[in-house]
Amino acid sequence: MPGTPTLESRLVVRERPARAHVMHQRWEQLLFLHWRWDAAEIQQTLPPGLFVDTFQGEAWLAIVPFLMRGIRPRFYPPVPGISNFLELNVRTYVHDAQGRPGVWFYSLDCNQPLAVWTARAFFHLPYQHARMQAAMSDNEIDYTCHRRGEAHEARFRYRITAESHPAQPGSLEFFLAERYLLFSQSPRGIRCGQVHHTPYPLADVKLETWNLEPLLQAGFADPQRPPDHIIGSPGVDVRVYPLTA
Template sequence: MHQRWESLLFLHWRWDAAEIQRTLPPGLFVDTFQGDAWVAIVPFYMRGIRWRFTPAMPFVSNFLELNVRTYVHDAQGRPGVWFYSLDCNLPPAVWTARTFFHLPYQHARMRATHREGWIDYSCQRRGAAKEARFRYHIASEFTAAQTDAVDFFLAERYLLFANTPRGIRCGQVHHTPYPLASVKVEDYSVEPLLQAGFGDPQRPPDHLIGSPGVDVWVYPLTA
């Protein structure tokens, strides 16, 4: 599939590696940077979603997504992303991701507005009492992460892992390096972390970064 991910906000908290490991399925292992494990909330726009050799369609190709994630590697040492949840406001996209990629997509009511550089983003998962809200501004100066920096460890992940009926499988994700930028965040919610089973960190994110977006190819799951 071809996708474009736009106006991404990455909110990261350092987390106890042993606690994260207990949440992972057999075959996956928590990944760390200089001894630190991380959990993240990532709201963004999905644009121009289409299968290979098919055109994008306005009513099913553009939607919102918010994921809760951590960083892992498998027994072969391949680094990637493990998703605890992926909230989405387009039912066909939820069905497609659950069916073909075995990812924990969740139905949600979501809204986003972009005005004078500020993004107001909200997400309320189906059945949830509380709405998660985010207000952020991505700077207009971008840079690529250095390979030895924490930004690279957190952002440049080219495999996603999924727990399928046949066991752990991975899907390759291909894109150019993220153009990364500093962000101002006026409002954020930890509600998605709580829904994933984590406690309230009771502090602001330990790491914030944003990106205007990248074009992405997502490939089928393999062993």
């Protein structure tokens, strides 16, 4: 497959870019639910120029709900009522012909209209308007997402344990979590965006409730099994960089 990523190329994208970033974000209470998936099926959903990324021959689909905090442009402070919101994405893992590994998003639900507009307009990402809540009690998160125009709500109840660890390079956890590039389809073709943060502190998750609705909305069939891999993270501070070719 053209440009299949090496471990070196996966490590290189973790380095902080020399160019200026455009935005600060904090991602908190991330839940990563992953299913093994047929690589050929995933490939059929990708635009020309992108290729399914696999770990030991297997492709993966994920549902990732989390909290966005302190979102702000560079040089500006957070704005009450705008800078904190929720996001839930459905994603898979890809690379381009240059061997750059990244994420392809099928959808990104969000409960902040300005964030939806900004991401669609400037990053060409498939953001969706949704009603969302994340009630927290005794470190347990009760997370709900109801996308505009859809009949059913998705719900996730989970607790991220206190002890955390970084992913070991070359491991499945590293393949799934350590992603610093995203690809999007723009009128000018495939574009690449980059983020920078310290490696995720990963932690076990006590998962009480989970839902397949986001996968079904993305057009995938019910896998008829629980997630094949579950991991969480308390969060990271993130710098966001502008799109490039």
